[in-house]
Amino acid sequence: MAESPQTGNLSRPGERVPGSAGERGAARSRLPTLEDVARVAGVSRATVSRVVNGVRNVDPDLHTTVWAAVDATGYVPNRAARSLVTRRAGTVALVVSDSEEHDDDPFLGRLFTDPFFGRVVGGVLSVLRPVGVQLGLHLVGSPPARVRLVGDLRQGQADGVVLLSLHPDDALPGLLVEAGIAAVMVGRPARPAPISYVDLANEAGAALAVERLLARGCQRVGLIAGPEHVPASQDRVAGFRQAMARRGYAWSPSEAGNFTRESGEAAMRRLLAAHPDLDGVFVANDLMAQGALVALHEAGRRVPDDVAVVGFDDSSAAQAAQPPLTTVRHPLEVMAAEATRLLLARIEDPQLRVASVIHDPVLVVRRSA
Amino acid sequence: MAESPQTGNLSRPGERVPGSAGERGAARSRLPTLEDVARVAGVSRATVSRVVNGVRNVDPDLHTTVWAAVDATGYVPNRAARSLVTRRAGTVALVVSDSEEHDDDPFLGRLFTDPFFGRVVGGVLSVLRPVGVQLGLHLVGSPPARVRLVGDLRQGQADGVVLLSLHPDDALPGLLVEAGIAAVMVGRPARPAPISYVDLANEAGAALAVERLLARGCQRVGLIAGPEHVPASQDRVAGFRQAMARRGYAWSPSEAGNFTRESGEAAMRRLLAAHPDLDGVFVANDLMAQGALVALHEAGRRVPDDVAVVGFDDSSAAQAAQPPLTTVRHPLEVMAAEATRLLLARIEDPQLRVASVIHDPVLVVRRSA
DNA sequence: CGCAGCTCAGAGAGCGCTTTCCGGCGCGCA
DNA sequence: TGCGCGCCGGAAAGCGCTCTCTGAGCTGCG
Numbered sequence: 001m002a003e004s005p006q007t008g009n010l011s012r013p014g015e016r017v018p019g020s021a022g023e024r025g026a027a028r029s030r031l032p033t034l035e036d037v038a039r040v041a042g043v044s045r046a047t048v049s050r051v052v053n054g055v056r057n058v059d060p061d062l063h064t065t066v067w068a069a070v071d072a073t074g075y076v077p078n079r080a081a082r083s084l085v086t087r088r089a090g091t092v093a094l095v096v097s098d099s100e101e102h103d104d105d106p107f108l109g110r111l112f113t114d115p116f117f118g119r120v121v122g123g124v125l126s127v128l129r130p131v132g133v134q135l136g137l138h139l140v141g142s143p144p145a146r147v148r149l150v151g152d153l154r155q156g157q158a159d160g161v162v163l164l165s166l167h168p169d170d171a172l173p174g175l176l177v178e179a180g181i182a183a184v185m186v187g188r189p190a191r192p193a194p195i196s197y198v199d200l201a202n203e204a205g206a207a208l209a210v211e212r213l214l215a216r217g218c219q220r221v222g223l224i225a226g227p228e229h230v231p232a233s234q235d236r237v238a239g240f241r242q243a244m245a246r247r248g249y250a251w252s253p254s255e256a257g258n259f260t261r262e263s264g265e266a267a268m269r270r271l272l273a274a275h276p277d278l279d280g281v282f283v284a285n286d287l288m289a290q291g292a293l294v295a296l297h298e299a300g301r302r303v304p305d306d307v308a309v310v311g312f313d314d315s316s317a318a319q320a321a322q323p324p325l326t327t328v329r330h331p332l333e334v335m336a337a338e339a340t341r342l343l344l345a346r347i348e349d350p351q352l353r354v355a356s357v358i359h360d361p362v363l364v365v366r367r368s369a
Numbered sequence: 370m371a372e373s374p375q376t377g378n379l380s381r382p383g384e385r386v387p388g389s390a391g392e393r394g395a396a397r398s399r400l401p402t403l404e405d406v407a408r409v410a411g412v413s414r415a416t417v418s419r420v421v422n423g424v425r426n427v428d429p430d431l432h433t434t435v436w437a438a439v440d441a442t443g444y445v446p447n448r449a450a451r452s453l454v455t456r457r458a459g460t461v462a463l464v465v466s467d468s469e470e471h472d473d474d475p476f477l478g479r480l481f482t483d484p485f486f487g488r489v490v491g492g493v494l495s496v497l498r499p500v501g502v503q504l505g506l507h508l509v510g511s512p513p514a515r516v517r518l519v520g521d522l523r524q525g526q527a528d529g530v531v532l533l534s535l536h537p538d539d540a541l542p543g544l545l546v547e548a549g550i551a552a553v554m555v556g557r558p559a560r561p562a563p564i565s566y567v568d569l570a571n572e573a574g575a576a577l578a579v580e581r582l583l584a585r586g587c588q589r590v591g592l593i594a595g596p597e598h599v600p601a602s603q604d605r606v607a608g609f610r611q612a613m614a615r616r617g618y619a620w621s622p623s624e625a626g627n628f629t630r631e632s633g634e635a636a637m638r639r640l641l642a643a644h645p646d647l648d649g650v651f652v653a654n655d656l657m658a659q660g661a662l663v664a665l666h667e668a669g670r671r672v673p674d675d676v677a678v679v680g681f682d683d684s685s686a687a688q689a690a691q692p693p694l695t696t697v698r699h700p701l702e703v704m705a706a707e708a709t710r711l712l713l714a715r716i717e718d719p720q721l722r723v724a725s726v727i728h729d730p731v732l733v734v735r736r737s738a
Numbered sequence: 739c740g741c742a743g744c745t746c747a748g749a750g751a752g753c754g755c756t757t758t759c760c761g762g763c764g765c766g767c768a
Numbered sequence: 769t770g771c772g773c774g775c776c777g778g779a780a781a782g783c784g785c786t787c788t789c790t791g792a793g794c795t796g797c798g
Contacts, residue, residue, distance in 0.1 A: 078453070121486075137505070154400060261688070416747060740797100757782095
């Protein structure tokens with residue numbers, strides 16, 4: 001590694017911090033408990049518990065007294081103790097289930113650099129924060145890790161799961177359902193399973209892109225597909241082919257990438273080499289479209305004059321691209337929020353039916369097409 | 370909202386799921402406990418506990434028997450119960466402390482779309498995963514939210530905190546130290562505090578950029594700074610000015626943005642308007658540099674021939690930019706990992722001295738300068 | 739052969755909380 | 769004025785685990 005970290009100390013090492021450390025130990029060992037509050041308020045633990053948890057049937061006067069005592073002692077309920085008895089963790093897990101490949105990359109770089117991830121986190125947090133539910137982040141690659149996760153979850157690690165499955169042929173949705181763990185997926189499961197999910201009408205989105213391209217007058221439209229086994233990619237490809245077929249185009253040249261910018265660039269190069277007369281491309285996500293733009297630029301093609309490009313997702317990459325990408329808006333934040341709400345409802349009532357919510361895509365016209 | 374979600378059901382609503390629901394209830398209510406394992410193995414709870422926790426002083430034969438019983442029952446320790454007695458949560462919190470502005474944005478979009486965030490998550494997770502520690506994600510904006518977080522933390526929500534403070538003048542570092550909560554920052558605190566942190570030698574990085582620009586023969590170098598009160602931005606600006614001064618440039622034109630692409634574009638436009646003869650720019654982060662590139666392109670300037678641009682961070686935006694950005698590498702993943710290791714050590718031994726680790730930046734030469 | 743000194747398993751106390759069960763008190767109705 | 773019912777607060781039983789303390793059984797030395 002090029003960087004050589006230098007370690008320094010803000011004060012002399014080997015020395016003990018005088019006040020804070022001692023106080024700390026004391027503070028840790030003696031945090032106010034329900035008992036303390038009860039003593040101060042002159043009532044029983046049970047009453048304090050009822051007040052703190054907002055159970056009615058408590059005299060208003062006592063109510064006031066108790067809250068005053070809570071403030072006075074600085075009491076904060078102990079989550080572990082509470083979970084132990086309620087069997088609720090007050091936590092929801094965001095699980096990213098990927099294939100094992102990223103085990104090679106120590107920093108899982110590709111995964112978290114994709115704007116996709118951040119958008120989902122933002123959406124999930126937007127509904128969790130107001131209700132005071134915590135978010136745990138889990139990343140599983142290998143099959144044993146999936147089994148371990150299910151064990152941890154059953155045992156109460158989290159009350160439910162928002163699942164992001166990037167791994168085609170993922171066993172996790174099945175495992176979760178089987179274990180009776182509340183779960184909602186963002187994006188449909190790769191194979192049908194009795195699990196709730198929120199998804200985008202990907203086919204319709206692809207059709208929107210095709211419409212735009214053909215309306216512009218494109219005659220020779222190509223496709224850059226995503227990973228073959230990923231549902232979102234499959235649906236976009238299918239939507240593209242269907243829409244093209246409906247307009248009379250029985251076949252279109254295509255290449256596939258893996259949703260990264262580099263793969264899009266390479267795919268575009270291959271496409272261009274095989275079909276130099278292309279005048280339009282639909283790319284299955286923005287990151288690859290951004291790469292395609294680079295390849296197009298290098299090949300001396302002007303976008304959109306020579307070749308029009310439509311991406312998918314309307315991620316930050318779309319606006320950052322040169323020229324800015326015309327793309328299909330994928331309201332991921334909204335969808336992740338929706339999924340989280342669905343999950344919360346399901347945690348509340350486990351008997352709730354498995355439901356799907358499909359969002360409609362919208363075309364965002366910028367300069368690339 | 371343009372998207373109109375349609376709700377559908379995979380089976381008829383109002384109906385109860387036959388098997389799974391019942392089993393689920395049963396499964397939930399009767400998960401194997403230590404007691405069960407003990408009964409199966411024919412030993413006491415204490416012994417099972419010792420075996421499971423790897424305490425020695427256990428007869429090898431019993432060891433085997435107990436593990437067999439664990440497998441047979443499918444036992445998984447209950448985290449809440451364990452935390453309750455050990456006073457350890459087995460969880461680390463990644464806290465993003467921002468100003469309140471994002472409260473306007475329901476999806477906290479800007480925050481999580483920045484590649485910055487994902488890189489930190491990747492780094493933290495890379496060290497947490499192998500040791501089986503969970504990651505909790507917390508976002509705090511308002512001052513009361515900070516106080517609430519500290520309460521939750523003290524009470525055992527997490528064993529320690531990796532803090533990402535984006536809010537100049539943030540009270541959180543102080544609050545954490547005061548409460549005796551183990552914490553390590555990624556990026557130095559805005560004002561000196563007895564808290565460990567991992568940072569980049571930002572000034573040195575800026576100097577690297579200046580060197581590159583001047584070595585190219587740039588004569589009129591401008592600066593696009595970041596938010597005034599953010600330490601990383603301050604240090605980069607200071608480093609830039611010092612390096613320029615050392616080369617004899619007493620003053621350089623500058624504009625400031627807020628680390629977003631749009632703000633970089635606007636800043637570049639202002640800079641260009643005021644100083645049309647600029648032939649080089651140092652931009653305090655890649656996102657803004659990407660925006661600057663757009664403004665430059667619009668103004669008909671060729672990069673790097675007319676104006677050379679150096680960014681900062683070597684984020685994914687740098688490679689995606691057109692042309693790819695020459696930039697200063699900020700090994701965020703490595704740094705976040707380092708911070709996490711520091712935190713883990715501190716949790717293990719709270720008496721450990723407060724330490725700082727400063728990484729050295731490296732210039733990554735691409736095409737923009 | 740006896741006893742100190744060791745190793746190792748079990749008993750049991752409690753971590754801080756929720757919640758059921760009860761008992762006491764006050765009110766309404768006869 | 770007496771009885772029953774409803775309301776409200778307290779006592780106490782755990783939730784599942786860890787860990788100290790105790791004691792049983794063994795070895796080794798006097």
